[in-house]
Amino acid sequence: MASSWISALGGGALIGAAAVLLLLTHGRIAGISGVIGSLLPPVPSDRGWRVAFVGGLALAGALAGAFAPAAVGASVRSSTAVVIAGLLVGFGTRHGSGCTSGHGVCGVSRLSVRSLVAVATFMTTGAATAMIAGAS
Amino acid sequence: MSVALAGVIGVALGAGLLLSGMTAPAKVIGFLDVRGGWDPSLGLVMAGAIAVYAPLARWIQRARKAPWTDVAFHLPTRRDLDGKLVVGAAIFGVGWGLGGLCPGPGVVAAAAGRETGLLFVAAMLVGMLAQHGWVRR
Numbered sequence: 001m002a003s004s005w006i007s008a009l010g011g012g013a014l015i016g017a018a019a020v021l022l023l024l025t026h027g028r029i030a031g032i033s034g035v036i037g038s039l040l041p042p043v044p045s046d047r048g049w050r051v052a053f054v055g056g057l058a059l060a061g062a063l064a065g066a067f068a069p070a071a072v073g074a075s076v077r078s079s080t081a082v083v084i085a086g087l088l089v090g091f092g093t094r095h096g097s098g099c100t101s102g103h104g105v106c107g108v109s110r111l112s113v114r115s116l117v118a119v120a121t122f123m124t125t126g127a128a129t130a131m132i133a134g135a136s
Numbered sequence: 137m138s139v140a141l142a143g144v145i146g147v148a149l150g151a152g153l154l155l156s157g158m159t160a161p162a163k164v165i166g167f168l169d170v171r172g173g174w175d176p177s178l179g180l181v182m183a184g185a186i187a188v189y190a191p192l193a194r195w196i197q198r199a200r201k202a203p204w205t206d207v208a209f210h211l212p213t214r215r216d217l218d219g220k221l222v223v224g225a226a227i228f229g230v231g232w233g234l235g236g237l238c239p240g241p242g243v244v245a246a247a248a249g250r251e252t253g254l255l256f257v258a259a260m261l262v263g264m265l266a267q268h269g270w271v272r273r
Contacts, residue, residue, distance in 0.1 A: 005180055007155050007157060008179075008181045009180040009181075009184040010184065011155035011184070012156055012187075012188075013187065015152035015185040016184060016188030017188050018148040019149070019185065019189050019193075020188060020189055020193055020196070021141075021145045023209075024196050025142070025204045026141070026142065026204075026206060027206050027208060027209035028203075030145075032243070033239045036243070037264045037268075040265055048139045049141075049142035050142070051139075053142040053149075054146060054243060055143055056142065056143040056146020056147040056150065057146040057150040057243050059146070059150070060151050060154060061150055061154075061243060061244035062249075064150075065247065065248025065249045072154065072159050072250060073157075073160025073162055073163060074161070074250075075253075077161065077234065077235055077252075082235050082255050083259045084234060085232070085234040085236075085259070086255065086260040087262060087263040088230050089228055089242070089260050090231075090260035090262060090266070090267065091224075091227055091263035091264070091267045092227030092228030092231055093224070093264070094263075095223060095271075096220070097212075097221060099240075101149075101238075101240055103225070108182070109193055110190075112215075113217065117217055117225070118221055121222050121226050121229060122229030122232060123229065124226075125227075125228075125230050126168045128233065130165045130169040130234075131169050131171060133165075133233065134169050
């Protein structure tokens with residue numbers, strides 16, 4: 001129990017530090033859905049850093065898959081549910097201009113009213129869905 | 137330089153997601169499901185990230201006119217609330233609560249070779265393209 005609290009806090013601090021570095025080096029919000037969405041057509045002019053950023057994220061995942069597979073948790077839902085979840089996450093994050101990183105970390109830190117509303121909204125619908133899906 | 141830095145930052149962010157537990161769908165669902173046996177530990181992920189980001193981001197924006205590799209900061213300026221923001225966030229929350237993955241952890245799980253991660257990211261990209269088509273209709 002205590003170790004999961006420490007790793008959550010430490011992991012969160014590392015996420016915050018990475019987001020700060022992206023602000024310092026690129027002047028950008030570290031919003032993962034925005035970075036990925038902006039790589040899809042129509043493609044913007046500055047895609048170099050976006051590809052590298054997502055590539056770095058993927059490299060961390062590939063290394064974990066090879067050397068620390070337990071760190072990548074197993075899915076607890078059916079493939080059908082995962083596909084529906086992916087569709088909703090893709091549509092929703094672009095429609096709502098952000099996800100847990102852009103709104104949840106950067107936006108809340110900057111006291112953005114839009115981000116505070118977005119976080120309150122996705123936490124509420126997320127909790128409701130987890131409870132309904134968990135009960136079935 | 138700009139590209140190399142972004143790559144290193146991406147690796148650090150991925151490591152943070154892995155360490156935090158955000159890449160474990162069961163843990164995420166256990167956090168969102170606030171009934172008996174609630175696991176609130178993931179709340180500390182956001183707390184830890186904000187504790188680092190909020191003061192340092194504020195300081196960077198005061199101390200510098202521009203980031204290292206660009207001529208200006210590119211930060212959101214909108215302050216208005218609209219239905220699109222709320223509807224989009226609500227839809228995202230349903231997907232997050234259903235699958236236990238948000239975009240970053242999805243990419244990490246897919247790159248780790250997890251079939252569910254690959255399915256999730258493929259569907260997420262389709263969802264993003266669909267949203268673009270929807271707003272342009």
